[in-house]
Every structure is written in structure tokens, then in C-alpha cells.
Amino acid sequence: DAGVIQSPRHEVTEMGQEVTLRCKPISGHDYLFWYRQTMMRGLELLIYFNNNVPIDDSGMPEDRFSAKMPNASFSTLKIQPSEPRDSAVYFCASSLWGDSNQPQHFGDGTRLSIL
Amino acid sequence: GQNIDQPTEMTATEGAIVQINCTYQTSGFNGLFWYQQHAGEAPTFLSYNVLDGLEEKGRFSSFLSRSKGYSYLLLKELQMKDSASYLCAVVAGANNLFFGTGTRLTVIP
Numbered sequence: 001d002a003g004v005i006q007s008p009r010h011e012v013t014e015m016g017q018e019v020t021l022r023c024k025p026i027s028g029h030d031y032l033f034w035y036r037q038t039m040m041r042g043l044e045l046l047i048y049f050n051n052n053v054p055i056d057d058s059g060m061p062e063d064r065f066s067a068k069m070p071n072a073s074f075s076t077l078k079i080q081p082s083e084p085r086d087s088a089v090y091f092c093a094s095s096l097w098g099d100s101n102q103p104q105h106f107g108d109g110t111r112l113s114i115l
Numbered sequence: 116g117q118n119i120d121q122p123t124e125m126t127a128t129e130g131a132i133v134q135i136n137c138t139y140q141t142s143g144f145n146g147l148f149w150y151q152q153h154a155g156e157a158p159t160f161l162s163y164n165v166l167d168g169l170e171e172k173g174r175f176s177s178f179l180s181r182s183k184g185y186s187y188l189l190l191k192e193l194q195m196k197d198s199a200s201y202l203c204a205v206v207a208g209a210n211n212l213f214f215g216t217g218t219r220l221t222v223i224p
Binding site for chain 1: 148156158159214217
């Protein structure tokens with residue numbers, strides 16, 4: 001059974017460029033989450049979707065960040081324009097609908113470096 | 116707001132027992148997860164507690180005291196492969212998961 005699939009695994013780009021991160025959740029999962037992980041701040045929730053609808057985007061750092069989920073099997077996180085401080089590992093996770101005890105399943109992450 | 120505290124690093128010997136503590140202050144507490152994360156990999160689910168008490172799962176156990184805002188993860192019969200970061204995460208509200216910065220455990224021979 002395929003897990004959460006993220007692409008690309010690594011991205012290196014120059015500041016000012018647009019960056020697009022992609023995620024395919026586990027089939028049948030109703031929730032999709034985007035996280036950012038850095039050494040200083042750990043794992044931070046950026047935004048999450050329920051049934052393709054954004055529910056809470058209070059963790060999105062600023063207007064340069066946007067996320068979409070056009071259908072149940074695909075989501076994107078965009079950064080435009082990118083800045084060096086955006087360098088981090090970005091994780092996508094998905095979970096089943098239900099009580100809060102449903103664990104989140106994480107993808108392998110995208111390691112983003114902005115030069 | 117949310118505040119989650121864990122020790123930054125711990126070292127333990129192969130075959131021993133280690134306890135990783137987590138204290139939290141949060142509004143709308145709705146459960147606590149422990150995740151394991153090996154270097155360069157994704158976090159993976161270990162345990163979930165919502166009621167007070169101990170949940171045992173093989174070599175790993177997790178304890179929760181809601182009144183004290185305290186949890187611990189207990190790892191028995193440590194193996195070298197247990198060297199990883201252990202993340203405490205609190206559910207606040209419906210689905211918001213707030214992570215601590217993690218405890219990096221090193222298991223030595």
C-alpha cells in the first residue's frame with residue numbers, strides 16, 4: 001500500500017524563484033497537512049485540508065505561501081517569491097477522518113534550499 | 116498558545132531502559148502523540164494517549180497525566196536502531212497537532 005508521496009525530494013533554487021511542492025495523500029484519507037521542519041523551530045503546521053477544503057491556514061508564514069488541493073489525491077504548496085529563510089524540510093501528511101486519535105502518516109519530505 | 120517541552124538530547128546504553136519526558140501547556144487538549152523520526156526520514160507514529168494512564172505496545176510504552184500536563188515515552192531493551200529523535204505532539208482542538216522540538220536519543224554499545 002503506497003504511503004504519502006511527495007515530490008521533489010530535493011530542491012535547490014535561487015531566491016526570488018517560484019517553488020512548487022507536490023503531495024499525493026494516502027487513498028481514502030480525508031485530511032491533508034503541510035508542515036515545515038527546521039532545527040530551530042521543529043515541526044510547524046502550516047495548513048490543513050479536510051475533504052479538499054482548507055480548514056486552518058493560520059500557520060502559513062506570509063502571503064508568499066499558498067496551498068491548494070484541487071482534488072482528493074493531489075495538493076501543492078507554493079512559495080513565490082522564495083527567500084533563503086524558507087530553506088527547510090517540508091512534509092506532507094494525511095490521516096483518516098474521525099476522532100483526534102487518527103495518526104498522521106508523513107511523506108518523506110522535500111528538502112528545500114534557497115540560495 | 117501551545118507550549119511543549121522535551122529534553123533536547125539523551126544518551127542511553129544498548130539493552131537499558133530510557134524514559135523521555137514531555138510537559139505541555141495547551142488549550143483544548145484532545146490527546147497526545149509520540150512519533151519517532153530517524154535522521155533524514157519522515158516521522159512515524161508510535162503511540163497515542165488521551166486518557167490518564169499507561170499504554171503499552173511491545174518495547175514501547177507511553178504514559179499520560181492530563182492534570183499535570185505530562186507524558187513520557189518509555190523504551191525498554193534498547194537497540195541501536197532506536198537511535199532517533201522522539202517527538203511529542205499535542206492535539207489541540209479538532210485536528211491541530213503541535214509538535215515539540217524533539218528529543219534526540221543516542222544509543223551506545
